[in-house]
Amino acid sequence: MTSAFDASTLSSQSESGSSSVVRLSEVTKRFGATIALDQVSLSIRRGEVLGLIGRSGAGKSTLIRCLNGLERPDSGDIEIEGRSIIGLGERELQPLRRRIGIVFQHFNLMSAKTAADNVALPLEIAGQPRAVRNARVAELLELIGLADKADAYPAQLSGGQKQRVGIARALAARPALLLSDEATSALDPETTDAILELLRDINRKLDLTILLVTHEISVVRAIADRVAVLDGGNIVEQGPARRIFASPCAATTRSLLRAYRPTLPDDLAARLVAGWGERTLLKVVVIGARARAPLLAELALATGLRVSLVHGGVDRVRGEEVGVLFLEADGRDRAQFSAALDFLRLHADEVEVLGHVAGDA
Template sequence: MPPSIQLQQVHKSYAAGGRQVAALHPLDLEIQAGEVFGIIGHSGAGKSTLIRLINRLEEPSGGRLRVEGQDVTALDRDGLRALRRRIGMIFQHFNLLSSRTVAGNVAFPLELAGTPRAEVASRVAGLLERVGLAEHAGKYPAQLSGGQKQRVGIARALATEPKILLCDEATSALDPQTTASVLELLSRINRELGLTIVLITHEMDVIRRICDRVAVLDAGRLVEAGPVTEVFLHPQHPTTRRFVSEAEHVDEGGLHADVRAVEGRIVRLTFLGPDTYAPLLGRVARHAGVDYNILSGRIDRIRETPYGQLVVALVGGDADAAQRAFVEAGVTVEVLRP
């Protein structure tokens, strides 16, 4: 299938103080139909600019942008209006109309599109059922929790039956438990409706929970991109390594400061898939005659895929043989200290 979204040398600059300041340097990016694609970067990295270029809330300074094969940069006003009906958007601070009920907020884009009243009522009821707010249809935004407000925003974004859903820091204003429930809802919507979801965030843990692939931005430049399993477990660029270190609560070298004095060869072992739960460490230690000391570790999931990462000190015996045995078993081995 052709990409759902394709950017070719797209860039964006602003005039400031009599000169042009680049918010986004020329980049190439393809987002496939039906995937959840994450864009991560610190404040000022250009991620909000990038996502707003997709539906032309921001005008690109150059390059070519295609959505479902259509050249977005060439659209006139009517064409742009039609495009935006195919692209839903969820905002960080909800952007709900305080004078309208929950049902009224979800109905608003349908009313703007001239949808018949009976169809509006039916579609709104179905959307509120989908996001778990059917019993709150008559409430006003002030009566809702943050998570409930974001669910209204999601329902509203789905009202015009879009093919693409843009999420602009959709969970950054929410607590961790509510964030998890909203991400699960978005993941379910992706599975059930086959929507392409583009999500921007400054949290690698959000990327890990929901995204198939990720692009990393730094100072307006695309510095790394690929499957989340690869980028999260084996980051290449310093910016990506910082994000992963923050998520894993270790320093960028993979070691806590208080274990640097531990003796032995220190390695990071990465397990992926069902082998994450295999009793491999003890078996390799017996085979190679090494003792091991687990310095840090985590077993979790990247979307639906289990993974494990252990930082281990191998002491005595044949550390080279231990490394070879891990590699032969399909484990990725990185030497942090020889």
């Protein structure tokens, strides 16, 4: 007998319903007196890569377990492709779990099975005919670049190759969501880059929704479209990756990203004085095309005010330029300085006056 919550039901709902693959609404989960998730609301849009970051104990693992039905929230709602999973029995949850492919940190391959057999395992469990399994496995091994390793056992594969097999296995049942649970944490930097490139390629080719749960900020910076920050069971900040990296709002986010974004050095901060000074320190954020424009030269031409770049620079987030510039400007002519601020606010994404510097600094 077909479950009321099968793949065909999910597919028809996704075609006519919400553009969100996953939607959490005020989800709360307690373990005794400990609140692991506190009214968490979060959506993951179809075809996007969402990076979920947070310190150890922030609630990331609990959120994952709630998503695949291994934990039941105490309150709130979780929808997968427009269908609430709250209250579903174990039998009804099985088709749901096939809609979520999971890539694990330590690969979790079966050592006695070949790469091809590991990839085929979800299809075998689902009762797919051998011919269907073989065709899908061949397709996926080609996609991950391991067609020549079909008969190799995990012990014969490198760490990166094992993770590629893990990714192929997670894709076998054509899931709606690929959940990457610290999938690159056990890999060296070069292999990590290769796996991230594979995930980018899969996201583009398959329009696959990916949730990256990680403590590796560099992973999120490389491929996430959006970022959500979990702290103490709460989503404290979320938004486009370029905005989060350029100008994080929450203290937790600023702390997590400290090594990945320019901040005002202590020696420059120590030069700031109360009241008006002869020079003024500014923080200017520019993103995308604005980061590629000759902003400082255009500022000088438009207002006559010459400024110095004293710290910061331009980075790339998800392949897009993000500039955080700390500028020192002559502030003695207040009318000229005011005109320069107006120019910067028109041509930059964010402008902040950090303070003033004494004339003899």
